Amino acid sequence: MNTGPNSTSRRNFLKKSGLAAAATLVPLHNFAMDIEPNYKMGLQLFTIRDAMEKDPLGSLKAVAALGYADLETYGYDVVTDSYYGCKAKAFKQILDDLNLTATSGHYGFSDYFEKSKEELFRYVEQCISGAHTLDKKYIVWPWLHPQYRTLEHFKILAEKLNRIGEQVTAAGLGFAYHNHDFEFTDHDGQTGYDIILEQTDPELVKLQMDLYWVVHSSKSSPAELIASQPGRYVMWHIKDMDKKTRDYTELGNGSIDYTDMLSTIDTDALEYYYLEQGGNYANNSMQSIADSANYFKKHLQRYL
Structure with a gap:
């Protein structure tokens, strides 16, 4: 299976040659469905x-059984060198045994x-060590505490991101920043995300x-956004939005038209994507990842 940004499937060829519209025809549509x-x-x-x-082990077994093959972790105990209560080396062995990767x-x-x-x-050095143990490709800054969401703090953040990016890159890994909503808050015509995009080094901060x-x-x-920052958006989080509350929801239950988005969006820089749902589960979290996986495989995976 190809996982890198340089691999080009027949689907991508069709998209870029202007023939993607023909995918609505039954024979070509079925052909595209068979593409790995x-x-x-x-x-x-x-x-x-x-x-x-x-139950980390039981949960990961269920994840693998649903067809997920790659993971993004959250949290790392630098004192004990552990993920989810498991020593990093032991956790890596669990992943290997289940044929899972954590990129x-x-x-x-x-x-x-x-x-x-x-x-x-x-x-950062401790995080690099933990990431290397799991053979990860990227380390991500995922969150900014509310007290730091001012324009002056975003400028400080940009400096920190560059510094961390240099350190992580020197260790042979990639470094990236993950957005939420607060980066897009308008502060008299400027946003925190504007500062991140303008004041970080694209080579060091993906x-x-x-x-x-x-x-x-x-x-x-x-x-x-992807067009404005070529080569930078190396990873995506894919999750849906409740039609009424705008909260999270299972893929296919919400208002985001992922068929349109994923069939047309530029994937040249994309290396990895992860399905996610932060809460608002219809039943429970495990059922939600099952429902999202089923919908994704049936309707959306053909585009990626």
């Missing part, structure tokens, strides 16, 4: 954080926002686009 996906179907484990806390991880950088440069450097939050809060569409 370019990417492994990924899951951000934060979606099932309750299940992972109670990215979210780490608690925001907790170090006001720490010294030396403390932040040591924390971007993980949360498609839900871009649709939810940005004035620009995902396609427009």
Whole structure:
């Protein structure tokens, strides 16, 4: 299975040659359905954080059985070198036994926002060590505590992202920033995301686009943001939006037209994607990842 950004499926060839519209014809549509996906179907484990806390091994077995092949972790205990209560090496063995990979991880950088440069450097080194143990490709800054969401703090954040990006890149890994909604808040004509895009080095700081939050809060569409920053959006989070409350929901239950989006969006920079649902489960988190996986495989995976 091809997983990198340089692999080009027949589906991508059709899209780029202007023939994608013909995919609505039955023979070509069936042909496209048989194409092996370019990417492994990924899951951000934060979606099932309750299940992972109670039974990590059983939860991962269920994840693999649903067809997920790649994971993005969240959380890492630097003191004990562990993920979900398992030593990093033992967790890697679990993944190997289940034929799962973990290509990215979210780490608690925001907790170090006001720490010294030396403390932040040591924390990043510990995160790098944990990521290397799992053979990850990326480390992600995933969150900014509310007290740091001012324009002046975003400028400080940009400096930190560049510094961390340099450190992570030197260790042979990629570094990325993940957006929510607050980055798109308007501050007299400027947003925090503007500062991140303008004041970080594209070679050192890649971007993980949360498609839900871009649709939810940005004035620009995902396609427009990708076009404005070629080569930077190396990862995506794919999740749906409740039609009434605009909260999270299972794929296919919400208002985001992913068929239109994924069939037309530029995937040249994309390396990995992860399905995610932060809450608002119809029944429970494990059922939600099953429902989303089924919908994704049936309706959306053909585009990736």
